[in-house]
Amino acid sequence: MIFCCIVDENNVPLPLTFTRIFKHMESNIKSIGILTSGGDSPGMNAAIRAVTRAAIFSGMRVYGIYRGFRGLVFNEIEEFQTNSVSNIIKQGGTILKTARSEEFKTVEGRKRAYENLKKHNIDALVVIGGDGSLTGAGIFANEFNIPVVGLPGTIDNDLNGTDTTIGYDTALNTIMESMDRLRDTATSHERLFFVEVMGRNCGYLALNSAIASGAEAAIIPEISIEKDQLAELIDQGFRKSKNSSMVLVAESEVTGGAMKLAERVKRQYPSYDVRVTILGHLQRGGSPTAEDRILASRMGIAAIQAFQENQRNVMIGIRENEIVYVPFKRAIKKEREISDELLEVLRISSI
Numbered sequence: 001m002i003f004c005c006i007v008d009e010n011n012v013p014l015p016l017t018f019t020r021i022f023k024h025m026e027s028n029i030k031s032i033g034i035l036t037s038g039g040d041s042p043g044m045n046a047a048i049r050a051v052t053r054a055a056i057f058s059g060m061r062v063y064g065i066y067r068g069f070r071g072l073v074f075n076e077i078e079e080f081q082t083n084s085v086s087n088i089i090k091q092g093g094t095i096l097k098t099a100r101s102e103e104f105k106t107v108e109g110r111k112r113a114y115e116n117l118k119k120h121n122i123d124a125l126v127v128i129g130g131d132g133s134l135t136g137a138g139i140f141a142n143e144f145n146i147p148v149v150g151l152p153g154t155i156d157n158d159l160n161g162t163d164t165t166i167g168y169d170t171a172l173n174t175i176m177e178s179m180d181r182l183r184d185t186a187t188s189h190e191r192l193f194f195v196e197v198m199g200r201n202c203g204y205l206a207l208n209s210a211i212a213s214g215a216e217a218a219i220i221p222e223i224s225i226e227k228d229q230l231a232e233l234i235d236q237g238f239r240k241s242k243n244s245s246m247v248l249v250a251e252s253e254v255t256g257g258a259m260k261l262a263e264r265v266k267r268q269y270p271s272y273d274v275r276v277t278i279l280g281h282l283q284r285g286g287s288p289t290a291e292d293r294i295l296a297s298r299m300g301i302a303a304i305q306a307f308q309e310n311q312r313n314v315m316i317g318i319r320e321n322e323i324v325y326v327p328f329k330r331a332i333k334k335e336r337e338i339s340d341e342l343l344e345v346l347r348i349s350s351i
């Protein structure tokens with residue numbers, strides 16, 4: 001059994017409905033397509049597996065669509081059986097491959113995609129990806145009246161209406177391990193390290209990585225750091241009593257990235273031994289953590305349940321450990337706020 005609730009426009013959960021999963025519900029959906037889109041994230045395979053198995057369990061046919069929306073436009077579609085997804089729960093990346101598709105951004109491209117769905121008698125679509133993928137999914141669903149359910153597959157944790165996204169926990173752990181290694185060098189050489197992590201315009205990955213790795217500071221796009229503040233931060237952290245300093249920087253136009261910040265500090269403190277590490281794509285791959293596998297499995301099964309409950313154009317989210325349906329419009333709003341409590345935890349624990 002799982003709990004499901006719908007989040008309204010103001011992100012307030014509407015009353016919970018208690019639902020027994022796969023209770024025989026009338027659904028017009030006899031076959032679904034599944035695709036992964038945008039950047040890969042660990043746990044996408046676990047989600048593909050759960051969606052496939054849940055759909056077959058409830059009597060639906062399942063079609064794997066390769067290379068995201070591009071595969072939909074170019075008809076790279078193949079029917080899946082339960083064993084098509086055997087032994088993939090532990091694999092990073094996505095067995096369906098992923099791609100960015102410019103064709104799908106055009107009406108003609110989406111029309112071709114729709115025709116391919118019809119060719120295979122696919123009634124509904126599960127899209128696993130980030131905000132761009134869910135934006136495209138929403139447009140497609142409205143244009144052709146196709147039921148679409150999204151799963152938040154991104155390491156950035158930048159979608160609204162869900163506490164976390166598939167891949168975020170694994171990426172966090174990967175960054176933490178890298179930080180632990182870098183700390184050994186930073187301490188041995190008494191260095192100041194700027195470490196850049198992904199996150200697009202969202203600082204969750206950087207902030208939580210900073211807390212988990214005992215970093216001295218996190219520079220994130222949500223909080224503007226003036227020149228003097230940066231200097232003060234460095235001063236406090238490095239000069240006082242510490243023999244090394246680690247600063248997490250979220251990649252973003254707003255922060256300017258680790259390189260720029262490091263150059264600025266070098267100019268101001270020529271005596272400091274300043275180094276930069278950009279973790280880049282190392283953060284994306286790897287076997288998903290137990291948390292991501294479980295999250296992806298729950299969300300994948302909830303996607304099929306959503307169809308059975310006649311939901312459409314919703315992303316499956318998780319709030320306070322309960323599955324929720326979040327309308328696409330709300331999920332992709334670019335306004336996710338950073339938690340003041342987390343900022344405080346970092347500030348106090350790093351003095």
Ligand code: ATP
Pocket residue numbers: 037038039040069070099100101102104105106129130131132133134135136137139153154155156
């Ligand atoms: P990540 O967060 O990992 O970067 P993402 O899903 O945000 O993942 P994007 O590159 O932004 O990744 O989007 C993936 C794909 O979604 C695009 O290549 C395109 O095919 C489709 N897409 C994005 N925006 C639109 C749009 N406005 N209209 C139609 N399709 C879109």
